[in-house]
Amino acid sequence: MVEIAAERGRQASSRVSEEGAGWACQEIGTYAGLRPDRNGFSWLNLRTLWRSRNEILAGLFGDPSGEVRRRWVAAQRARGADGDFRITPELGGSFSFLLLGDTGEGDASQYAVVPGMLNVAADTDFAVIASDVIYPAGSGNEYGDKFFRPYQHYDAPIYAIPGNHDWYDGLGGFMRVFCDAAPLKPKPDRGLRGLLWRKPETIDESALAGARALRGKETQQATQPGPYWVIESPSLLVVGVDTGIKGAIDAEQTAWLRRVSLDPRPKVLVTGKPIYTRNDYKPSALEGGGTIDDIVRDPAHRYVAAIGGDVHNYQRYPVKVGDRVIQYVVSGGSGAFMHATHTIRRVDVGGVHEDDFRCYPLRGDSLSFYSQLYAKRLRMKWIYLTPDEASCIMSEQIRNTPVRPLGQVTVTRRMRWAARLLGSWPWPFRLPVGQVFHRYLSEFSDWDTPPFFKQFLHLSVTPDRLTIRCFAATGCRKQEEEPPLEDEVSIALS
Template sequence: MVDVGRAAERGRELSSRISEEGAGWACAQIGTFKELRPNAETFTWLSPRTVWRSRNEVLAGLFGDPSGQVRARWVAAQRERGVDSAFRIPMDVGPEFSFLVLGDTGEGDASQYAVVPGMLKLGADTDFAVIASDVIYPTGSGNEYDDKFFRPYQDYRAPIYAVPGNHDWYDGLGGFMRVFCDAPALKAEREGFRLSPAGLRGLLWRRPEKIDEAGLAGARERRALPEQQAVQPAPYWAMETPGLLIVGVDTGIRGTIDREQAGWLREVSRDPRPKVLITGKPIYTRNEYKPSALEDGGTIDDIVTDPAHNYVAAIGGDVHNYQRFPITAGGRTIQYIVAGGSGAFMHATHTTPRVTVGGIDEGDYRCYPLRGDSLSFYSKLYSERLRMRWLYLTPAESAALMSRRIGVTPVRDGPPVRVTRRMRWAARILGGWPMPFRLPVGRIFHRYLSELSDWDTPPFFKSFLHISVTPQALRIRCFAATGCLPQEIEPPLEDEVEISLL
């Protein structure tokens, strides 16, 4: 049995908020995760082939996102197969239970496998896990699930459910539906070319791969134990537990919720139980408010903030780090969480300005990695790749720079650091300070090209959520995975919040 409370107490003392060592900067020994990897191949976004295979994101932005129409076909096919039309998943748990949330997992390389040891240790007694967004990179292919899903989580002895992300949709959701819903492929639709945005999109659109059924059957053997089995009814669903409803929604490629799913979400949300939303796109991220639009009007957040619906938290993937925004709405506080840090490359946090979105104060905002650690790592990355040693900023220098920019006291204690002209210029170029020109770490880069900053050596600044539920409260803990052995043995606790359910 694992005492997560005691592990959290120890992890709080070992976190990046306490020391540079807790962030993984003094990484003298790589963790045991390297022994779990099937090979030494490194997933890279620097490959033109990988970028070309992922072209559907750009095409959906230019010519329209077809996710809604395809999702409707999947949903209709599932109903024809006789699944519960309300897409509810009855969970065999008691009034007290716990589960894990992993976000944006499936690169299949070191940054994904580095999360596994801590997840297995602290998740040993959890009842299930949920993957929030992008189970498989780069295109959600059903032929890539072995090393990117079944192998890394083969020793997790509980069911795993998921909501798809944009990359899972690049394969028309075929791999996701086969693995998580046990659904056969949709019949191909053939259309003649039309001189229209949809016609141009169809001309260039990447088609789903045919799944190697024998290979997939072999991969499934890695998670063949009875207690590991899970079949969900659709890409969106509602998990029923005695005192909590966990609602998963599918945001497709661009984040819009189709009319049928929106109607389902409104109906499910009328259930009087407290609710947690798990979504492929976060509602708050950086200093921005990005509620997914509903095709028939309004947004997901209109549903979440309605006091009658009793949502207490909304957890989204897609952005590859951890952030928490305690937003007051209708006289109550809802915890909005970004939890996309469980496997893919890390999105920078140092480009986030002083947080004021949703009426909260910077002091209430939490993120991992800390902005200073994010700036220091990007400086290390670019100083090595560009062979510009002057660009490197130590963690202490970066913390001082970000503290001055945001206007807060540095999180970690330490001797004062004198900010020099060289440091300021480096920070400007790396996006830690406003500047017309900077290396690609900013908003536009993160939207389209941030994968080019992927790396495969610690510290990784990965994370996962451990959520424990009682009739009285829900506790969300964010644990870190740096890829270094000390943090693998005792995962640092980077954030914790308790939410009343009464």
């Protein structure tokens, strides 16, 4: 099944044509009809910012996620959860699954992923959401439009690991929905942090029951043992870790991760914080010393890939570790507003050569996208760069051959100034195109039309091979029917 979609998708990708990127959209996709009527989401709203305040408080006064996670885990153990937090669906040696990252905005950019995802999901046994299931603050009252409704027709279980945004609710919404857990008893946190800290929202249980009914089929049911877990199959383990607000792993989770990593089967790590991103190395510290990446790199543990959400695009770094190659993947483009790729410099991190690095959107498309956005919103027509112009400028900057064939372009001074303002100058001398943009300005952009540059992963497993495929969602009808295949990598398991 997926091989046919992959074959078609290869010819239809943004690496082959502008149309594949969604630049020449003839018809808007069917996702528009799936969206809820209400305009669900606004980052510019003061209430939204106030609800997200725990990120800032965690930075100023320390991140309490580790302590709160211990209490959730103790409560789950008291309810009889599996000692190693194993999930054991009936999987044979061959199976497949989807991986979605940073889904929960409940707006066009999330729903635009759904039709194409359902098109390639037919053979999948389950899906995993890697981080930020619900924006802005993980509320258990927002799962209807941001989780149950968009995925109502996905006919298999969905498991998840939380992201920082889910933790802004103290994980209350996440634990209620995915682990069927009762709220934790409030524990006073003294001092300024305790005073200002946002407490979990009280969940409207009848509304939640109504939302749950949207994924009420027997085949869709999933109960996971905790915020971190391991999905077992005869040929591969999928290990999901919970990186809280700031990325630190508490001692109990560390001990669990060390324990499950000793299993002799090959493994894929799923994390809320990617280890390699934007040509940078961020290995996530473990309480008591060492990093998650130390565990991933240990040859005895047999990790073949580490996939992280949190950054809203796709990047793949094949890193040579001893005589093996571990695939480090960023995959957080399944819902929330796109983070730029054109600010990723020529790749050299971890010994990865630029020519072996892959990203989606292509840097030229990312630059053209943001130039169009700012040209419209700031009424600065001169800043707009066509996809060809932007690709040409990016390949000059990165010193690589443009990925897709270009038309005739003469780079002018105007174009160079636009590119500087949109990316090559360091922050704060350039316009926001990353996290700052996402947090404070993505609503101002009100980007409701294709291309969206969203993506999701399809992973197929056989006893001796794992194939990871990155499919794109542009928001155009054509790419809903034939999702472009933007990247694929095949990894030997035996």
